[in-house]
Amino acid sequence: MAPLPLVPSAPDSPAPDAAGSPAPDAAGSPAGRPIVLVLMGVAGCGKSTVAALLAGQLGWAFEEGDSLHPDANVQKMAAGEPLTDEDRWPWLAKVADWVEETLDDGQDGIITCSALKRSYRDAINRRGSGVVFVFLSGSKETITARLAVRRGHFMPMSLLDSQFADLEEPESDEPEIRINVGPTPGVIAGEIIAELGLAGRADEENHGH
Numbered sequence: 102m103a104p105l106p107l108v109p110s111a112p113d114s115p116a117p118d119a120a121g122s123p124a125p126d127a128a129g130s131p132a133g134r135p136i137v138l139v140l141m142g143v144a145g146c147g148k149s150t151v152a153a154l155l156a157g158q159l160g161w162a163f164e165e166g167d168s169l170h171p172d173a174n175v176q177k178m179a180a181g182e183p184l185t186d187e188d189r190w191p192w193l194a195k196v197a198d199w200v201e202e203t204l205d206d207g208q209d210g211i212i213t214c215s216a217l218k219r220s221y222r223d224a225i226n227r228r229g230s231g232v233v234f235v236f237l238s239g240s241k242e243t244i245t246a247r248l249a250v251r252r253g254h255f256m257p258m259s260l261l262d263s264q265f266a267d268l269e270e271p272e273s274d275e276p277e278i279r280i281n282v283g284p285t286p287g288v289i290a291g292e293i294i295a296e297l298g299l300a301g302r303a304d305e306e307n308h309g310h
């Protein structure tokens with residue numbers, strides 16, 4: 102992975118005020134610098150489940166990427182047809198807008214988005230900083246078993262092969278971490294917090310002081 106944007110390069114760093122803030126948190130990353138986590142991976146890898154847990158624990162802004170799909174996309178998937186790049190671009194633009202608005206507002210945030218291809222991730226991270234892709238990685242067998250028992254979701258299990266076919270796993274020059282989806286959602290959320298050094302970052306503003 103490229104150096105995580107949690108440790109900012111000097112020119113981007115907020116200038117400390119007279120009191121010396123922003124104070125580094127326990128992991129040494131500066132408080133006050135917003136970051137957006139994009140929980141990504143194929144349908145059923147656990148994005149929504151883990152993101153909701155994380156957002157609750159951290160008190161960060163949260164957006165469910167699936168809710169940004171145009172109706173036509175949802176209907177297409179529900180009918181068992183994979184989305185094309187053309188279908189996805191308008192949706193990815195909305196995801197990218199949410200990411201940018203959150204960062205511009207100075208907020209930390211979490212959004213779910215399958216972000217299957219490198220070009221999609223580059224579009225989402227169009228600013229080139231402030232974004233970390235959290236790739237929830239699991240075998241087709243594991244995820245098939247989970248989708249087989251999931252109820253009340255538009256995405257049919259039959260589309261899983263096409264999701265894996267489209268998946269271009271994040272590469273080492275992207276701002277990414279990879280987390281195995283074998284453990285429970287609580288353990289996975291804890292691993293993400295530990296790996297990114299976020300333990301001290303449940304920021305006061307988001308909790309209303």
Ligand SMILES: Nc1ncnc2c1ncn2[C@@H]1O[C@H](COP(=O)(O)OP(=O)(O)OP(=O)(O)O)[C@@H](O)[C@H]1O
Binds near residue numbers: 142144151167252
């Ligand atoms: N770590 C886990 N262990 C066991 N079951 C899990 C785990 N994470 C998620 N699940 C279950 O697997 C199913 C898929 O999870 P979830 O809906 O969060 O995936 P998703 O990636 O958001 O899917 P989609 O992209 O289709 O919306 C759900 O029924 C969820 O309860």
Ligand SMILES: O=C(O)[C@H](O)[C@@H](O)[C@H](O)[C@H](O)CO
Binds near residue numbers: 144214217
């Ligand atoms: O790019 C895609 O094909 C879609 O985003 C899907 O991944 C779904 O939105 C999601 O995973 C719902 O299950």
